[in-house]
Amino acid sequence: MYLILLGPPGAGKGTQAKMLAERYRVPQISTGDILRVAVAAGTPLGKEAKTYMDRGALVPDEVVIGIVRDRLTEPDCQGGYLLDGFPRTVAQVEALTRMLRELGVPLPTVVSLDVGEEEVVRRLAGRRTCQACGEPFHVEFHPARLEGVCDKCGEDLIQREDDKEETIRRRLQVYREQTEPLIGYYQTQGLLETVNGLGETGEVFARISSKLEGRVDKAAAP
Numbered sequence: 001m002y003l004i005l006l007g008p009p010g011a012g013k014g015t016q017a018k019m020l021a022e023r024y025r026v027p028q029i030s031t032g033d034i035l036r037v038a039v040a041a042g043t044p045l046g047k048e049a050k051t052y053m054d055r056g057a058l059v060p061d062e063v064v065i066g067i068v069r070d071r072l073t074e075p076d077c078q079g080g081y082l083l084d085g086f087p088r089t090v091a092q093v094e095a096l097t098r099m100l101r102e103l104g105v106p107l108p109t110v111v112s113l114d115v116g117e118e119e120v121v122r123r124l125a126g127r128r129t130c131q132a133c134g135e136p137f138h139v140e141f142h143p144a145r146l147e148g149v150c151d152k153c154g155e156d157l158i159q160r161e162d163d164k165e166e167t168i169r170r171r172l173q174v175y176r177e178q179t180e181p182l183i184g185y186y187q188t189q190g191l192l193e194t195v196n197g198l199g200e201t202g203e204v205f206a207r208i209s210s211k212l213e214g215r216v217d218k219a220a221a222p
Contacts, residue, residue: 001026001080001212002106004087006182007113008175009168010120011197012204016113017084019205024212026080031064034071045070065095072105083108089178093185109215110186111208113197117172125165128157 001024005013021028038046039053045066052059064086072081087093100107126139128148132155137144144150148157161167186192193211197204 001082002108003080003082003212004108004110004186005082005084005113006110006179006186007197008115008117008120009171010124011113011115012201013084013113015201016205016208017082019201020208021082023209024080024082026082027076028082028084029068029071029077029086030084031068031086034067035059035064038067038070043067043070061089061092061095065092065099068096069099069103072100072103081108087182090181090185093182107189107191109193109212110182110191111211112183112186112192112194113204114194115197117169119198120172121165121168124163124168125159127163128159130155131158132156 001020003020003024003026005017005020007013017028020026035046035049035053039050040046045063049059049063049067052063068083068086071077087096097107122140123138126141128137128139128144129135130137130150130153133150133153135150135152136142137150137157144157149155150157162171183192183194193208193215195204195207195211
């Protein structure tokens with residue numbers, strides 16, 4: 001199974017990615033993780049990436065694509081992969097598609113989790129974190145027994161800057177401008193499956209699995 005997950009911040013991509021990687025027994029490939037591994041290993045591309053990361057600059061697409069290429073040629077990717085957090089722009093999609101064709105690797109099925117902006121704000125703006133032990137809470141879905149106080153250690157709960165409504169809406173604007181165009185690109189390629197991202201985690205996972213099994217059945221048909 002070859003997969004990419006798309007969706008706005010707060011759509012639940014991380015949770016679903018872990019479940020899908022386990023179900024289909026493919027590696028979950030996070031570009032952040034493989035960049036850090038390449039830097040730590042001192043590979044040529046890792047050293048190049050480090051020069052950008054050290055000065056707080058974005059790592060260029062060609063370097064990221066090279067590191068992804070190295071990762072996809074490893075033995076555990078021979079039966080499939082799940083790309084997590086990449087690609088994010090049309091330029092990255094086009095570079096990834098060229099690279100996969102050069103490697104003879106099947107193009108991925110792309111699952112887009114459909115979650116509206118107000119639901120994303122509701123999910124993310126309600127998150128609270130213990131400033132001492134890091135225990136996560138949510139004002140609606142997982143409230144503390146005593147408002148503003150950690151159940152685990154009794155310290156104050158805080159709202160991270162990333163979880164403030166103004167920040168969330170800025171992140172969503174960036175997503176709409178940079179990543180939403182990928183949906184149209186993959187749709188024209190016949191690779192896109194759109195899944196309702198609302199509901200319990202298990203319900204969403206069942207919807208994704210149903211779409212993926214439908215693709216497998218079609219591929220297997222004579």
